[in-house]
Amino acid sequence: MAKPAFIRSTILANHGFTGVFTLRQGGISAAPFDEQNYGSGLGDPESNIEHNLHRLIKAVALPSKPHQAIQIHQTDLLWCNGQGHIHQQHADILISNQARTAVSVCVADCLPVLLADPETEMIAAVHAGWRGTAAGIVKHAVRSMLDHGVKRKNLLAVLGPCIGPCCFAIGNETASALEKSTAGATNAISRTAGIHADLPEINRLQLIESGITGVHIETITTCTACDSERFFSFRRDGKRTGRHLAVVATPLRT
Secondary structure: OOOOOEEEOHHHHOOOOEEEEEOOOOOOOOOOOOOOOOOOOOOOOHHHHHHHHHHHHHHHOOOOOOEEEEOOOOOOEEEOOOOOOEEEEEOOEEEEOOOOOEEEEEEOOOEEEEEEOOOOOOEEEEEEOHHHHHOOHHHHHHHHHHHOOOOHHHOEEEEOOEOOOOOOEOOHHHHHHHHOOOOOHHHHEEOOOOOEEOHHHHHHHHHHHOOOOHHHEEEOOOEOOOOOOOOOOHHHHOOOOOOEEEEEEOOOOO
């Protein structure tokens, strides 16, 4: 059986953190969730999801099982510590300042954002769909980290794979909400052939507005809707498709 496939963040790895975004390959889930699915309650047996997660933890060398929550496209935040599990609580921001801890979000077109501070070793995983982006969810996450001792100059951010502006067609109401979310967002909305939004760019602008220096922001540029071989996509395939996991973990200590 193939090993779990994933993209590893370079900037997080360079600072001792583990930050990964899973791909489709390397799991045991059957179609239409083939192969490496992490989405519960979609029709894929929970035993498959647990098996996929166990193999990922081993392949990536995570310090513990990652924390997850019930995502509802809002800006609620959950502080996590210790051994991870799926919390029966609404949260689209998962955050921790505890050693040997991993936090994660599930996505299938929405933008996953991973944050980490090398000084305090605080980490966060953010689920930034268009509603969360319009509400400034990454700004909420950064603000919470700053309130707990993180310095802006140290903060690292990774914008993971998501639906690209090539495929993310939206309506006027959504465009208006996104344009109001941060300075410069209007330039990330194209109106040449319909209306399309660049979610990574809007979130990057929000991170810049929050005081994060540009060289500390890594963007993994790829479109989940375009690449059916490597990515699940809700926009492309509908509800019966798998979910990726975006995980960030604190540095391993002996």
